[in-house]
């Protein structure tokens with residue numbers, strides 16, 4: 001009898017323990033350690049808002065819970081990972097969770113490649129990627145050099161000590177590079193480009209606001225009306241570009257991304273969505289990369305000097321071309337360290353429509369998994385004094401000693417890494433060379449430069465510089 005009682009009690013305790021292990025609390029659907037929802041409706045959205053951004057929230061969360069952690073976006077469980085080993089386990093996954101990027105839908109629309117999964121997404125990517133092949137990229141040097149040299153000429157006409165907004169010039173440069181290389185022609189004058197950027201900035205900050213604040217304004221409210229107005233303006237600009245290319249585009253030696261997108265899908269809405277996605281993906285990110293690069297160089301004069309020395313030694317007075325581009329090794333180190341320090345794109349994400357396993361944990365089907373690229377880029381284990389700007393982290397020796405995937409500023413998974421990664425390096429190199437050989441950049445005194453981490457990270461306010469001509 002006593003034996004039976006002991007058996008029964010032991011059995012019951014084991015059963016309760018198993019239930020607690022498998023279902024740690026009513027809100028948990030996984031054994032991944034992390035936060036319970038603060039409120040049922042919003043999950044941890046208020047915690048994210050308090051942290052300042054999703055990236056800053058993830059930095060804290062990973063510090064607290066380790067390489068794999070979980071939290072709640074509204075009612076949806078989300079996993080986040082930040083280690084080379086876990087990244088490796090996600091390396092073949094293509095599909096992106098639509099829910100995490102839904103708030104950007106008003107701008108790029110639901111047809112965008114951003115949301116295209118499965119075989120349809122793969123086939124679109126494979127086709128569009130031809131516009132970024134080695135041979136295609138080689139055809140862009142002339143146009144990019146021209147855009148950069150035009151900018152240099154414009155800046156030569158500026159008065160000494162004039163305060164110039166780095167952001168404005170870098171965005172205009174990045175915009176024109178994307179347009180001339182991938183979209184055929186810049187149809188816009190300087191004012192139209194700045195209008196496009198200002199409409200875009202408005203739309204982007206409204207969408208980033210919605211990422212942390214679920215109170216979406218009505219269409220009839222002032223904020224809602226202003227948002228719809230800038231969306232309409234952007235749509236008109238992009239449609240003008242498409243109309244022009246349809247009329248004047250060539251199919252033979254000048255077959256560009258815009259033509260590929262147009263021919264791949266007969267659907268006008270998809271054409272519009274993908275053209276806008278590539279314009280936005282191209283100019284916003286690279287504009288920020290360049291803004292941060294010139295900022296870091298202006299505040300680290302010894303690094304700027306070393307860079308200018310390399311440019312002189314490798315190029316003399318020549319432009320960057322396919323023969324000399326890869327010899328600019330220190331320039332590449334500066335760009336890599338800028339991508340790392342500024343955390344230009346802090347996260348990507350994937351999901352699978354079946355139950356899976358990650359880091360020994362069960363991941364319920366359809367759960368978004370965030371690739372915390374930015375957390376990795378600031379991890380002290382791989383980057384001692386992570387806030388220090390030090391391009392030597394990317395010399396051959398140091399690269400060899402770091403695990404693969406720790407540095408993945410363009411994503412790493414499922415043949416869906418950023419399609420524009422080589423394009424971005426090329427364009428940024430050409431801009432640095434053209435401007436640095438002519439000018440020294442100085443920061444206007446009294447500025448406090450603060451990063452604002454969004455889906456793309458940018459300085460909170462414009463960065464102001466003055467230029468002096470290099471002897």
Ligand code: HEM
Nearest residue numbers: 113114281282285286289344345348410411416418420424
């Ligand atoms: C500093 C420059 C850039 C950074 C840091 C960056 C970063 C990223 C990241 C992290 C992703 C997500 C990848 C993933 O889901 O795994 C992405 C996607 C994308 N990027 Fe970039 N990017 C940059 C420049 C560009 C350029 C120059 C273009 C176009 C000319 C571009 C177009 C795109 C597009 C279209 C996607 C979505 C692709 C898809 O859905 O399959 N990006 N980028």
